Amino acid sequence: MKVDLWRPNSLTLIQADSDVDVHIGHGDIRELKGRLKGAHIYHRVLISNLQKEIEKQLAVRSTRKRRSDFQYDYEVYHSLDEIKSWMFEMNRTHPHVVDMFSIGRSYEGRPLYILQVWTGDRSKLGKRTHPYKKAVWMDCGVHAREWIGPAFCQWFVKEALNSYRTDPVMRRLMNHLNFYIMPVFNVDGYHYSWTTDRLWRKTRSRIARYQCRGVDANRNWKVKWC
Template sequence: FAIDLAIMSIMCLSDFLSSIHSVFISNLQKEIEKQTGYRSSRKRRSESQYDYEVYHSLEEIQSWMFEMNKTQSHLVDMFSIGKSYEGRPLYVLQIGKRSRHQKKAVWIDCGVHAREWIGPAFCQWFVKEAINSYQYDSVTRRLLNQLNFYIMPVFNVDGYHFSWTTDRFWRKTRSKNHKFHCRGVDANRNWKVKWCEEGASSHPCDDTYCGPFPESEPEVKAVAKFLRKHKKRVKAYISIHAYAQMLLYPYSYKYATIPNFNCVELAAHNAVTALYSAYGVRYRYGPASTTLYVSSGSSIDWAYRNGIPYAFAFELRDTGYFGFLLPESLINPTCTETMRAVKAIASGLLKKCETDRDRFPYI
């Protein structure tokens, strides 16, 4: 009787566990192959027109950047801010109407975490929309006339390339560690602000490894150097991530309210409202520490600490069903709604919402 009872208990437990788990993607390999071009009918094979509704490899993205720089020179300027660990150039596009006076600027980076492919897709989408709508959209024209946008489509170039060729779910950079076989550092835990404290790992094999020291990664160091050089003009820092459907701002490393909270909170509210107006997708917004989780050494905390008053991190679609494998069919709506949010943030920079603490945000 005891054995029968034990068997029944195990069967009941098995049924219970089955009831609380469900399979979202039945054939993971098939979904990966859909996005990496193993089909002969791949739309990206067309050389006649660049397709913004498919994911692109690093080589394709960099070729596209050269083409934008060549054909849209009235609004686009391309330059390199350094090289990655594996020697790849770190390209940035400057978008904006050329002007004699120095304009305020917005920095946008994508692809900090290699597996978040919707990020680079959005950065390309932003450039395309900004250029195409400059002539007929008064809001875009005003933004490009009065602001410069620095766009870095792929921050973590080595990791992104590796996610295409070897491991679709790779997150970190590809730097080597002398003591462990594990490679890479979390490029969003490597910034010099409360480095390697709560929310970061000191073990090289962990996905949130902070690195051997702040700015150990050449990619992080190059961006930090550029932003320090231009921090008087850069008024907003925006980093595009996935997934969770959130808009986050400092602090990441502690539970505290930033000095210019009212202005930043208003900007975040306006951004998610604009985003919602496209397809009714809801985003949560607030301080990263309370809205998502505590993390140290993050780029938004670093940007804020270095005098950039508006520092945001987007976590784009979805909330976990597809996760990092967001289908290409959702690139268009995701980028369309995010474009509205970014334009709302940029438009807010042209309005006055400033106090003494806005100018010195870390006091």
């Protein structure tokens, strides 16, 4: 029986008298229920047909997309290619506050794009100027299947660009800080969650001595790396 742990996100975090959410295949329901009943563990089904819910989610996106082809819809999830096109568009339509660049490539060769949102002298871009502006780093989409992450990063950029001229708080933030925003950190995994496995979580890297594909990206850092 294969059990996909949803909450908490690690076996080490499971404690007595705490809630645990898991996802299992339809064929394993009877076995899991039997084990839980035998151990006198209370349980209930939260989502009886996950595939149906996924299809419903994509159907809503398709309907809204047809209704709003003339503008980007920030209230639906977008594929990797759509997000990349959106980033280019933000750079094209807001050249005075948005810069776009790549910091390298993923395991499968996809570019890792960043948006820099800031105000200042564009002629000094890339040069050392004083006083220094502090930076805020924001990455989304570390876990491939958590589509809400990239959606948030896009929403933040939209709100920043739409409000910094009229909102004194946002204007002050952009005057004193450089925002570096990476809408999709795990580009390979995110693309895979759209094309092959909606519930894929990890990256898509390969390690010769292991059979498992990918790593959980947010657990792949050294202690106190920052």
